[in-house]
Amino acid sequence: MTEKSENMPAPLSSSALFQEQVKRTFRSNKLTGLGAVIFLLVLLAAVFAPLLSTHDPLIQNILDRLEGPSAQFWMGTDAYGRDIYSRLLYGARISLTIGGVAILSAMVIGTAIGIIAGYYGGKVDDVIMQFNDILLAFPTLILGLIVVAMLGPSMQNMIIAISLTSIPGFARIARAPTIVVRERDFIEACRALGYRDWRIMVFHILPNVTSEVLVMASLWLATAIRTEASLSFIGLGVKPPAATWGGMIREGFENILDNPWLSIFPGLAILLVVFSLNLLGDGLRDAIDPKTRVD
Amino acid sequence: MHTMPNSIQSSESNPDIILDVRKLRTSFRIAGEWHAAVRDISFTLRRNETLALVGESGCGKSVTALSVLDLVPSQNGRIEAEQIQFNGRNLLGLSEDEMREIRGNRISMIFQEPMTALNPVLSVGHQVAEALLYHRDMNKEEANRAALELLDQVKIPSASSRFKEYPHQFSGGMRQRVMIAMALACRPDIILADEPTTALDVTIQSQILALLGELKRDTGMSLIFITHNLGVVASIADRVAVMYAGNIVEIADVDSLFAHPTHPYTEALMRSIPRSDRDTETLHSIPGQVPPISRMPDGCRFAARCDLARPICRKLDPALQQINAGSTHEVACWVRGDHDLTAIEDRANG
Numbered sequence: 001m002t003e004k005s006e007n008m009p010a011p012l013s014s015s016a017l018f019q020e021q022v023k024r025t026f027r028s029n030k031l032t033g034l035g036a037v038i039f040l041l042v043l044l045a046a047v048f049a050p051l052l053s054t055h056d057p058l059i060q061n062i063l064d065r066l067e068g069p070s071a072q073f074w075m076g077t078d079a080y081g082r083d084i085y086s087r088l089l090y091g092a093r094i095s096l097t098i099g100g101v102a103i104l105s106a107m108v109i110g111t112a113i114g115i116i117a118g119y120y121g122g123k124v125d126d127v128i129m130q131f132n133d134i135l136l137a138f139p140t141l142i143l144g145l146i147v148v149a150m151l152g153p154s155m156q157n158m159i160i161a162i163s164l165t166s167i168p169g170f171a172r173i174a175r176a177p178t179i180v181v182r183e184r185d186f187i188e189a190c191r192a193l194g195y196r197d198w199r200i201m202v203f204h205i206l207p208n209v210t211s212e213v214l215v216m217a218s219l220w221l222a223t224a225i226r227t228e229a230s231l232s233f234i235g236l237g238v239k240p241p242a243a244t245w246g247g248m249i250r251e252g253f254e255n256i257l258d259n260p261w262l263s264i265f266p267g268l269a270i271l272l273v274v275f276s277l278n279l280l281g282d283g284l285r286d287a288i289d290p291k292t293r294v295d
Numbered sequence: 296m297h298t299m300p301n302s303i304q305s306s307e308s309n310p311d312i313i314l315d316v317r318k319l320r321t322s323f324r325i326a327g328e329w330h331a332a333v334r335d336i337s338f339t340l341r342r343n344e345t346l347a348l349v350g351e352s353g354c355g356k357s358v359t360a361l362s363v364l365d366l367v368p369s370q371n372g373r374i375e376a377e378q379i380q381f382n383g384r385n386l387l388g389l390s391e392d393e394m395r396e397i398r399g400n401r402i403s404m405i406f407q408e409p410m411t412a413l414n415p416v417l418s419v420g421h422q423v424a425e426a427l428l429y430h431r432d433m434n435k436e437e438a439n440r441a442a443l444e445l446l447d448q449v450k451i452p453s454a455s456s457r458f459k460e461y462p463h464q465f466s467g468g469m470r471q472r473v474m475i476a477m478a479l480a481c482r483p484d485i486i487l488a489d490e491p492t493t494a495l496d497v498t499i500q501s502q503i504l505a506l507l508g509e510l511k512r513d514t515g516m517s518l519i520f521i522t523h524n525l526g527v528v529a530s531i532a533d534r535v536a537v538m539y540a541g542n543i544v545e546i547a548d549v550d551s552l553f554a555h556p557t558h559p560y561t562e563a564l565m566r567s568i569p570r571s572d573r574d575t576e577t578l579h580s581i582p583g584q585v586p587p588i589s590r591m592p593d594g595c596r597f598a599a600r601c602d603l604a605r606p607i608c609r610k611l612d613p614a615l616q617q618i619n620a621g622s623t624h625e626v627a628c629w630v631r632g633d634h635d636l637t638a639i640e641d642r643a644n645g
Binding site: 122184185186188189191192193194195196199203204207208 | 364366370394395396397398399400403404406407408411412413414415416417425426429430474477
């Protein structure tokens with residue numbers, strides 16, 4: 001028996017069923033795979049931006065301003081003579097960091113709120129979900145705008161703003177399966193084993209909720225990146241001269257008739273990321289939704 | 296006027312008695328009104344004894360088990376009792392924290408549906424180990440090793456290779472073995488088994504019954520076995536309590552009950568068992584149905600379905616009483632019990 005210790009279970013694995021479904025989805029649905037590959041490439045580009053970039057994204061070179069794409073400047077230069085390609089790479093870092101951190105924290109907080117509301121039900125549920133619905137009633141961009149306008153534009157405040165706008169959605173997504181799982185016999189069995197409420201929520205309900213939450217996280221990451229770009233576009237994002245995609249589009253706007261690539265390249269970058277995340281999220285959603293699942 | 300059931304008289308500080316429930320009444324709120332699903336029932340459980348609670352659906356068997364563990368939902372459920380004495384300790388006054396120390400540790404429970412009573416997203420080994428991690432001072436490795444031993448003990452073939460598998464990879468019978476391993480993990484004094492074999496097919500059922508019997512013998516634990524199947528009762532129980540509409544109507548040693556079923560309801564239940572050794576044209580069924588919890592009649596609750604019912608049965612509720620002096624066989628029936636009916640009827644009318 002002791003020599004079997006390598007057969008001991010991994011600590012709290014998440015849903016095996018979900019993993020199985022995800023594998024099946026990637027095999028059967030090429031678009032989901034494409035989305036995953038594109039997003040992964042963008043992620044790698046952001047991580048290795050210092051290696052991949054050809055110029056310093058911040059150094060201005062007035063002599064080379066507004067150049068078209070060339071061997072030296074792959075995507076041309078902006079009005080200050082900065083290399084667009086290098087700025088795009090560094091912009092990916094900011095967009096993905098803000099989007100990623102915001103969605104991650106919203107996912108943790110929103111899921112916790114949703115599980116607590118769903119598990120306890122009754123008045124706790126009523127109060128939490130009423131408040132949640134009020135937040136949900138605001139369009140994401142407007143809510144983000146209000147928060148950033150109040151706190152002032154900075155990376156940290158952008159994260160807070162986008163996170164706040166995403167929390168109610170996660171709470172709603174986590175609450176629904178919690179209400180279903182709460183009534184299942186194994187939760188009663190947990191109570192009969194003397195487990196505390198928090199233990200039941202963390203170790204027994206959460207693993208049953210993660211697949212839904214993760215799917216929505218990939219879709220909402222796209223929304224978060226769009227919101228970040230929109231806020232940067234209207235000048236409420238990370239302060240210049242830092243490169244952000246939304247900020248680059250706005251800067252390009254001033255010369256859009258003569259040098260449209262200034263806005264086109266960052267626009268394409270946003271499109272690519274949002275598109276890849278939507279492909280990925282839709283595929284994953286199909287994988288867990290029995291109504292759209294094709295066996 | 297009502298004789299005290301002898302099971303209660305004998306239990307005072309008797310170390311042989313592990314569980315002593317007196318006048319347990321569990322009520323539920325339905326449309327704003329409280330209705331008793333279990334009505335003042337009393338029973339005792341001895342060490343290493345199997346007590347079967349028998350009755351049809353909705354008679355209060357499961358509610359009785361849940362009440363012992365204080366697992367009745369608190370918003371709409373209410374547990375009252377004179378005492379629920381476990382190992383010399385009254386569970387009624389215990390705090391939620393103290394109850395959690397009892398649940399799964401000293402008294403554990405097995406559920407009816409092995410398909411839904413295991414968490415589908417956690418490996419079976421993990422689920423057994425978790426109970427140990429929670430109640431015992433063990434590290435993860437010790438808990439995993441003990442869990443593997445438990446899976447071996449409940450006779451799951453090649454347990455070590457199945458340790459990491461998920462419930463959907465197990466058959467119903469194997470899942471029920473996992474449930475038993477979980478319930479057994481902390482070496483409880485009592486296991487409450489709520490229809491553990493109902494969802495299984497007959498061959499698996501007999502294997503599970505044999506396993507439970509074996510484990511009970513090996514560990515010295517006591518078992519409360521809830522079932523509606525009298526055939527199962529005969530093969531596993533030491534003592535039987537027949538429940539009807541929230542009352543215990545007859546309680547006896549298993550041999551005595553099957554030899555002399557006394558309450559008309561018990562008798563009717565016995566007649567409804569299909570038997571291969573007798574030539575019967577039709578299967579007996581009990582006419583009428585259990586009255587709904589919100590409209591329980593006065594008097595004996597079985598009176599409306601009983602061939603022997605007399606006027607007194609519809610007026611006064613009979614208490615459990617020995618069928619003859621010194622017997623451990625008790626019945627709650629005006630007609631079949633040891634009553635001077637004419638005197639009682641005179642008193643009731645006069």
